[in-house]
Amino acid sequence: VTPCSFGGNIAGRQFAAEWIRTAFHDVATTDAAAGTGGLDGSIWFEVGRAENGGAAFNNTFNFFSNLYSIRASAADLLAMSVVVANAGCGGARMPFRAGRVDAAVAGPAGVPEPQTPLNTTLATFAKAGFSQTEMISLVACGHTLGGVHSRNNPHITGLDPSPDTVTKFDSTFDDFDNRIATEYVRGNTSNPLVVGRNETLNSDKHIFSSDGNKTIRDLGCTKNGFRTACADVFTRMIDTVPATVQLTEPVEPVDIKPYVTLALSSNGSLAFSGWVRVRTTEGTGRDTGDLAVHLSFADRKGEGSVVVPATLDEGGVTYGLWGETFAWYQFETAISAASGISSFLVHLTTPSSNPTSVYKNDGSGFPLDDALLYQASSSCVSRTSVNNERTFTVTAAVLKERAADVVTMDVVRLVRRSEAIHRRLDVQSVELAATGEEDSGYALFQAQVQLATSGWSTSFDLILGGEKEVRVDFLKTQACPRV
Structure with missing residues (x-):
């Protein structure tokens, strides 16, 4: 989602907006008291319902389908997509926790639609565990990006279904700012769910005004305040899970992360190779221009210390969310099959001043069993x-x-x-x-x-x-x- 407006060169599509919408529709029918629902991936069993119209939901899964695996549930990937969309569009930092379990069947119907009475919408959010203030914030934060497609909602946009035309929620549909709130408060909004010709369908207007416009005014005060509030309510949304699911602590970037392969080579030795990913984000004190990396390993009996040099991979710098940067150092060596390997350490040296830091994986080294x-x-x-x-x-x-x-x-x-x-x-x-x-x-x-x-x-x-x-x-x- 770089830039935030990116949609795969398909007119009207905005991945970031689709991902957030998909997560909301997945969570909306949570029953907090019963401990059921939440972000569990059940949305993909529910796309045939009128309340889940449009291609956004299947588009969302198709985007990250190659990451779906026994280790990365569809629900976790959906939660991660909200974090990525928020970051890619300029939102405030928010945590990601893993551990969601995919639903095997559809959840209950009842996602609020534009024509849903306000009292019903309030009750739905309350059942899911969200207060009125959180409801208003979640709708405003979700609608700071994207808009309404005429293909699926000509009765809202007032435009012909074909060609598909998107009426934006605010004037900066590709920036995580507070225009959705300020334009509403000032009365110059073009949000089709506020100023639509059919008052019954103006659901954003009904939701924003449900507390006398207090929350939406607060959200419009400052951009940073809006972004922080959105990060908080998005975190609440994606961390809403069934009572049987225990999420991990927030996932943090690892400073030193080895990726290792070990195999028996054709010449009878053990081929020990891979990469060491080194976090070089500002504040770590690590600079690829003044950094040397090597490994040392012990044999199968845990004895000895053999040095293996590593070199900065060509083009070996990658970038993560929130300004994170990583350098990749490649290594390859042959080990005697008779002596083998049991563990290794990673050494980082600053050549200009010569200090060396040894990374021991919390004390005992990185284990590697060659059996x-x-x-x-x-x-x-x-x-x-x-x-x-x-x-x-x-x-x-x-x-x-x-x-x-x-x-x-x-x-x-x-x-x-x-x-x-x-x-x-x-x-x-x-x-x-x-x-x-x-x-x-x-x-x-x-x-x-x-x-x-x-x-x-x-x-x-x-x-x-x-x-x-x-x-x-x-x-x-x-x-x-x-x-």
Whole structure:
């Protein structure tokens, strides 16, 4: 959503506004007393209802569908989309908590519509746990972006459905400012839900004036005050979840985050490679122009300290919300399969003054168990589809001393369903069998499984059982090389 007006070059579409609207419609029918509803992704089972008209809801999921996984629920991604929309459009900082669980069925109907009587709307918000002030704030904050489409609401806009024309809620539809409030208070608003020809449909007017315009006047006082109030009420909205769901603490950017792969290479050594992401946001004291990174690792017995240099990746600077910046340092080395690896440390040095900081993952180093290795070079999904299925071959290497333990794969199947756009995620456990091949102290295991052609791009975990379980989690399937 950079710029905030971005809509994929489709006339009238604004992703940021769509995402916020989708989240609101998902939460609106919460029953706070019963502990049901909230932001649970049930909206995607409810798009056939008149109260959920328009393409915004499925558009929202389609935008982040490639991020949907066993680790990122559709509900969490919807909550994150509100945080991203708020940030991308100039809103105040707001936290993101994870842990939402996706609903398996539709929730109750009852999202307020323009023609809904005010008393009914007030009761709906109260049932969801929102006060009258929060109701007014939520509507104003949601309507500081976007507008009303004539395609779905010609009775509101007074315009023909085709071509689709968007009548904006305020004069700065792509900026998270307080114009939605100031223009209403001054009487120069063009908000179609305030000055529409049919008074019954002027729902923003009815909501804003329901407390004698007190809240909307307060929201119009300052831009920063408006942004802060919106961040607060949006946080309340996305953190409204069923009573059975426990959200995490706010997710904060990690200063040092390694991304590591370990595999048995063709020459019999262990290939240890990956990236170290270093947070370089202003205030961290880290400058890529004066920063050197290296790793050191201990062998399988926890002994020794071997240095592995890392270099700043070409183009290796990325940007996050709220001005966060990160630098990526790449490393690659060969390790003796006989001695192996058990953990590693990350070292950051400032060459100009020579101080070094050692990152030990809260004291014990970053653990890495080499008893189980994923062999990506001999694992892939066939490019040939037979009966709408493709063969997925997965290969793992296991230390010979652990070869008697069971090796399994938990693969996530993406199952289409007719009642919702997002697929059901089913986990299937598959046992790998020994191939009889051995290499450099490792025994090879392999399994094949059929995946639906429409869902072959998925994730899986490898698990080595026995007294000490070893896992390699959240691996991604890859297509076989072209021949």
